[in-house]
Every structure is written in C-alpha cells, then in structure tokens.
Amino acid sequence: MSSQTTKTATWAAADWGTSHLRLWPMDATGMALTRIDSDRGMGAIVKDDYESVLIAQLEPYLPTTGTMPVVVCGMAGSRQGWAEAPYSSTPCPPPSLAESTKVPTVNARLSVHILPGVKQVDPADVMRGEETQIAGVLAANPDLDGVICLPGTHTKWVSVSDGQIERFTTFMSGEAFHLISSESVLRHTLAEDGWDEAAFAKGCEIARKDPAALLSAMFSLRAEALLADLDPVAARARLSGLLVGAEVEAARPSWSEKTVIIVGETGMASAYAAALSLQGADAKIANAEKSTLAGLCAAYAHLNQEV
Amino acid sequence: MSSQTTKTATWAAADWGTSHLRLWPMDATGMALTRIDSDRGMGAIVKDDYESVLIAQLEPYLPTTGTMPVVVCGMAGSRQGWAEAPYSSTPCPPPSLAESTKVPTVNARLSVHILPGVKQVDPADVMRGEETQIAGVLAANPDLDGVICLPGTHTKWVSVSDGQIERFTTFMSGEAFHLISSESVLRHTLAEDGWDEAAFAKGCEIARKDPAALLSAMFSLRAEALLADLDPVAARARLSGLLVGAEVEAARPSWSEKTVIIVGETGMASAYAAALSLQGADAKIANAEKSTLAGLCAAYAHLNQEV
Numbered sequence: 043m044s045s046q047t048t049k050t051a052t053w054a055a056a057d058w059g060t061s062h063l064r065l066w067p068m069d070a071t072g073m074a075l076t077r078i079d080s081d082r083g084m085g086a087i088v089k090d091d092y093e094s095v096l097i098a099q100l101e102p103y104l105p106t107t108g109t110m111p112v113v114v115c116g117m118a119g120s121r122q123g124w125a126e127a128p129y130s131s132t133p134c135p136p137p138s139l140a141e142s143t144k145v146p147t148v149n150a151r152l153s154v155h156i157l158p159g160v161k162q163v164d165p166a167d168v169m170r171g172e173e174t175q176i177a178g179v180l181a182a183n184p185d186l187d188g189v190i191c192l193p194g195t196h197t198k199w200v201s202v203s204d205g206q207i208e209r210f211t212t213f214m215s216g217e218a219f220h221l222i223s224s225e226s227v228l229r230h231t232l233a234e235d236g237w238d239e240a241a242f243a244k245g246c247e248i249a250r251k252d253p254a255a256l257l258s259a260m261f262s263l264r265a266e267a268l269l270a271d272l273d274p275v276a277a278r279a280r281l282s283g284l285l286v287g288a289e290v291e292a293a294r295p296s297w298s299e300k301t302v303i304i305v306g307e308t309g310m311a312s313a314y315a316a317a318l319s320l321q322g323a324d325a326k327i328a329n330a331e332k333s334t335l336a337g338l339c340a341a342y343a344h345l346n347q348e349v
Numbered sequence: 350m351s352s353q354t355t356k357t358a359t360w361a362a363a364d365w366g367t368s369h370l371r372l373w374p375m376d377a378t379g380m381a382l383t384r385i386d387s388d389r390g391m392g393a394i395v396k397d398d399y400e401s402v403l404i405a406q407l408e409p410y411l412p413t414t415g416t417m418p419v420v421v422c423g424m425a426g427s428r429q430g431w432a433e434a435p436y437s438s439t440p441c442p443p444p445s446l447a448e449s450t451k452v453p454t455v456n457a458r459l460s461v462h463i464l465p466g467v468k469q470v471d472p473a474d475v476m477r478g479e480e481t482q483i484a485g486v487l488a489a490n491p492d493l494d495g496v497i498c499l500p501g502t503h504t505k506w507v508s509v510s511d512g513q514i515e516r517f518t519t520f521m522s523g524e525a526f527h528l529i530s531s532e533s534v535l536r537h538t539l540a541e542d543g544w545d546e547a548a549f550a551k552g553c554e555i556a557r558k559d560p561a562a563l564l565s566a567m568f569s570l571r572a573e574a575l576l577a578d579l580d581p582v583a584a585r586a587r588l589s590g591l592l593v594g595a596e597v598e599a600a601r602p603s604w605s606e607k608t609v610i611i612v613g614e615t616g617m618a619s620a621y622a623a624a625l626s627l628q629g630a631d632a633k634i635a636n637a638e639k640s641t642l643a644g645l646c647a648a649y650a651h652l653n654q655e656v
Contacts, residue, residue, distance in 0.1 A: 129576075165565075166572035196534070196568055212568040214533065221528040226521065227503070253561035254599040257592070258472075261503055261519040265473035269436075285564070292561040 051075055051103040053111040055338035056096070057331075058118035059171060060085045063095065066335055067103035068342070074335065075103060084117045092124040093147050096154070109153040113338050115174035119143065119156040129161035129168065133206045136160070136177035136337065138344045157341055160207055167212050171334075172198050175305050178336030179328055180205055188301030191293075191318075191325070193310040195220070199293045201300075211293065215285040216310075222260060223281060231267040236275035239316070245283020246290070246317045253291040259284050286317045297323050305333050358382055358410035360418040362645035363403070364638075365425035366478060367392045370402065373642055374410035375649070381642065382410060391424045399431040400454050403461070416460040420645050422481035426450065426463040436468035436475065440513045443467070443484035443644065445651045464648055467514055474519050478641075479505050482612050485643030486635055487512060495608030498600075498625075498632070500617040502527070506600045508607075518600060522592040523617075529567065530588060538574040543582035549620065552590020553597070553627045560598040566591050593624045604630050612640050 051067035055074075058064075065078040082095045096112065097104075104110055119127030127143040142155040159170030172192045179190055184205065192198045195217045200210040223232050248259050263281060266272040290297075302318060302325035304311045311327045318325045358374035362381075365371075372385040389402045403419065404411075411417055426434035434450040449462040466477030479499045486497055491512065499505045502524045507517040530539050555566050570588060573579035597604075609625060609632035611618045618634045625632045 161572070161576055163576065166569050166576050168572045168575055211565045212572070213564040214529075214568050215564050217533050218525075218529070218564060221532050222521075222525070225528050225532060226524050252599070254595060256563065257520040257522050257525060257596060258518045258599060261521050262473050265468070265475045265519070268475055269468055269470065269473050288561060289564060292559070292565060 049075060049103055050105050051100070051110060053113065053342055054100055054103070055335055055342070056112055056114040056116075056118075057171065057174070057334045057338070058114050058116045058123070059083050060117045063099070064331070064334075065096075065099050066338075067100060068339075072339060084120070084123050089124060092118065092145075093149065093152070096152065097149055100152075104151050109151055111342065112152055112154045113139070113142075113157065113342050114154060115157045115334070115338060115341075116171040119158060120170055124154075125156060127156040127158040129159045130173075132160060132162045132210070133208050134160065135205050136173045136180065136207060136340075139341050140344070142341070155341075157338075160210075162209060165211070167210055169198055169200075169210065169212070172200070172305075173207065174337035174341070175330065175333040176200055176202065176207060176337065177340050178333035178338075179303055179305060181336050181340045182328070183303070186301060186303070188303065189293075189296045191297075191302060191304045191306075191314055192330075193304065193306045193314050197289060197314075199296050201296050211296065213289045213292070215289045219282060219285050223278065227264055228260065228277070228281065231264050231272065231274065232278040232281060233274035234278075236278060238273070238276045238279040241273075241276035241279035242283040242286075242313065242316065243320055245280040245285075246287030246320045247283075248280075249284050249287030250291050250321055253288040256284055256288045282313060283317070286313055287321070290314070290317045290321050294321070302326070303328055306330050356382060356410055357412050358407070358417060360420065360649055361407055361410070362642055362649070363419055363421040363423075363425075364478065364481070364641045364645070365421050365423045365430070366390050367424045370406070371638070371641075372403075372406050373645075374407060375646075379646055391427070391430050396431060399425065399452075400456065400459070400461075403459065404456055407459075411458050416458055418649065419459055419461045420446070420449075420464065420649050421461060422464045422641070422645060422648075423478040426465060427477055430463075431461075432463060434463040434465040436466050437480075439467060439469045439517070440515050441467065442512050443480045443487065443514060443647075446648050447651065449648070462648075467517075469516060472518070474517055476505055476507075476517065476519070479507070479612075480514065481644035481648070482637065482640040483507055483509065483514060483644065484647050485640035485645075486610055486612060488643050488647045489635070490610070493608060493610070495610065496600075496603045498604075498609060498611045498613075498621055499637075500611065500613045500621050504596065504621075506603050508603050518603065520596045520599070522596045526589060526592050530585065534571055535567065535584070535588065538571050538579065538581065539585040539588060540581035541585075543585060545580070545583045545586040546623070548580075548583035548586035549590040549593075549623065550627055552587040552592075553594030553624045554590075555587075556591050556594030557598050557628055560595040563591055563595045589620065590624070593620055594628070597621070597624045597628050601628070609633070610635055613637050 066074040373381040
C-alpha cells in the first residue's frame, strides 16, 4: 500500500534531444503524472551522465520494487549520445520497441529502451526523434496517406502510406534562417523579432515564382533597407517567407493533392500552414509535444504486448 | 629637381573596402610606383581616421608643393565610411569623377575624390567597388555586350551594353557558403580546406537539375557523412558546387548566349568558370585587382580631361 502512492509511475516516456530532456512519468492508465523539462540535453552532458540525470529527475516516481521501463526517443540514441540505436531504413513503419536498443544501467530499477531513428539511403537522409512524432500522428490517423511536415531547425517532409514511412526530405531552412538573420550582412536589416503577415506572404510569393533565386532575393532585403528604408520587422518576415516558400515549392511533389499534417509549435506550424495555403494546399496542424508523447505511448503499448 | 625624385607620385589610386585598403601611388605615365596593402579597412577605423591613415601610407610619395589627387572606390564611400558618395542609378555608365564626392581634408596636399556606387531600384540592389572593376573591364573591352560576373562574399552578375551597366543581381552565395560551412551542422561534415573537382561538378549538376532543392541537398551532405562516410573534402567541394551551381542556374537569363567575363581571384573565378562550362557557357577571366586599378585609372584620366 505504501508503494502504491499516486506518484509512483508505471513507466516513463522520454524525449531526449540535443538541447533538452522532456520526461513524462506515466501511470498504468496511460496518463502522464507530470511533465519534466530539463536543459540536460545531449549537448550539455557526456555519455556517463545519462543514467544519473535520469535518476535525479525520476527518483520521486520510481517504484520501490521491480523495474520501471523508460522509453526514449531522440538524439540520446545517436553515436554521440547515450547509446547508438541503429537506424531503421525506409520504407518502414515508425520503429517500435522491437527495434529499440536496451541500454545497460547500474541501477536495477531502470529498464531503458532507446528507439531508433530512420534513415533513407538514396537520397541520403536521416531523422532521430521525428519518427516518434510520426508514430504519434499515425496512432491518431492510422489510414493517413499523405505527407507529414515537421518544421524545425532541420524541417522534414515525410511521405506516409499504409502505416509506413515511404520516403522523406530534410531542409536546412530553420538553421539557414537563424544564421542568415543573426550572422550575415542582413543582421543590420532585420528586426530581432516581430512578425508581418503580408511581408511573409510576399516572400512566399517571390519564392513560389522563382524558388531558385533565393540567394539573390535575400540580398535584395539589404538593398531595399538601404534604398527604401525597408521596415526591419517586414524584412524579417519576408526572409522567413523566402525560405519557407522556397522549401514548400521544392517539396511540392510530396504534398501536391495529398493530405498534409504539420507537426509543430504554434508559430512555425502556422507559418508553414500559411505558406502551403498560399501555394495551394490545406494543412492540419498537430501539436508537436502531444505527438511525441503519443508516439512514445504507442511504443510502450507495443512493449506491454511483448512482455 | 629635389622634389622630382622617382618616388614622388602624380596621383594615387585607392580601393578602400570593408576589410582592407589597397593603394597605388601612380606616376605621370600611368604606372604604379608600388602597391600598398593595409588592414585599415572601413571595419577597422572610424570616420576621423581616414585622412591620417591615407597620409601615413602616402607620405613618402606626396609632392612637396601642390595637391595630389587621390581617387577612391569602395566602402569608404558608404554611409558608415569616410563620406557618403551617393549611388548612381541603373542604367548608367560606371560612375566617373564627374559623379564623385570631393572630401574635405585638413592637409592641403590631398585632393580626395570618392567614386559613387551603383544602385538599382527594382529589384532593389546595390554595389560599391564593383562598378570600378566594371569600368576597368570596359576600358579593355569597350564594345562588350554581355555579362560581367564578380564572385565574392556577395557575388554580382552585371549586364553591360553600349558602355552602360544595364542591370545587375547580387547573390549571397559566398556568405552563405562561409556561414553554412563554419556555423551550421555541416561543420562536422566538411573539411576546412581542400578541393575536389568532381565533387564540385556533382554539386553543380544537382543544382542545375533542381536549383530549388538547395536547402535539402545541403542536409544530404550531413546524412551521407553519417551513412556512407562521405569524404570531408568532397563534401566541402560539393557544397560549393551546390551554391555556385544554383546561382549560375538562377542567373541563366543574364548569361545565356552572351559573352561572359568573370572578374576574380584565381580560385573562385576558376570555380565559377567551371560551373558555367558545366552549365553550357564559356567565360573569360579578368584579374580582379588589375580590373580595379584599370577602373581607377580610367576615372583619373577623366579627371585629367576636366582639370
């Protein structure tokens, strides 16, 4: 009775990325007891730290007897992470616990399973973490035949059909926006934040008409600031529109006449939805964190069936 | 007789850019007495420093009586430079001394003339310094009807006809290469130097077939490094090929069936010539520094006619 307090978890879900660790201690009914957000991402720790970081965060939720499964997705499974979880290869369903890597732990109360990422051989591409969000989207949309767009530093467009990841393409648009806006000559021209919907749409339109001209349309922002006092907030939004618009245009074969689901946080997901709408497609938005948790739950359910 | 030593200059030519100052004390026959290279570019000094920097460098060459004209091109003429030399507007010939800005100096032995840059209103674009290289190319090729490509941090493609700059387009390819190779996730994948001609050609070919896919073809380098041990030197050259190839393809309307002259230093000029050749055009290469000096000499000749 004392061990069955409301706070003891049945298992834990973990999204362990480069910059953060997100943890959900889960009860037997599939509900999260809480949500733990930590800055102990892969970039902040070394291999030997993973177990102690996990225990420090989960201690209050650990059962006093038996082991607690922890299902992990994300960069913790990369070569530089906790333990390498080899990629599944397209076409494939989002990896389940059957393909996971069991990580040995000193503490016997933990049973850690890292989910693999997914690779594509030609054209070469990789994902780690997004496959679990895709599993979450497929859990809610099992018959999806379309494309899942996951905006981020490295945005992914993933074609899914019959519960499988068929193929995918990663664009460096997010990272390019960050570098160009903060490090290039455009840093003098762009506001640090703020949004202008019409300027974003203008960038999308320029990119739709001539997606190849991205590198010249960018410099034109600088010139317009010098010659015509272009507003810094409009400049920032137009740069975003140029990059997202060029990406959406390049990804057209994957979304044209297909169902599109965007998995993301509010701001970026809305921007991608707006760009798709301007370029002729409707998209539904799925919450990124909920999709991750749903994917980890789907993987745990699979573990439960096997055990 | 004592004032007419071989070292006294008749005038001086100056290319005053963001990161460097290049000076040529010139004799009456149009020959450079020497070439002075200094790191006192616009980025390293403030407005009040310009005159003293110039005098420190030119002191041994100054005449004891009378004034010495100094003809300046480059960023010294920008708002953040010595004195703003307002842009000429396309279509226009490369600006001459008639459009230059005379800068007041404390020292009466100097007579400083800053050449303007050139602007284009729509699409917005600007150049400062390149117009003088163009003047140099036109001095050697007065009947040129074609395009001049000036590779650099911000590469320019300039359509010229009847001695005029008709229109131009600036691409941020050089700066994008620098940022992506040194600051993005690709920094783990790319060698710091080295060259692979076949990998550069492969990048050009990928870009020629699908110039819109630049941001995904870049990420593929990272994935190929992870999955297939892509050679870091080949990765570096292919990234360059992707950027230059996409730029050359986007600039196709300006060079197709035209004479192309590339103004540049050996490495970059050869890479652009190779990309153009792969994409179906022959280009001649003109030395960048010689073109600058020839342009400054053309401007000085014009001053001479007027005085």
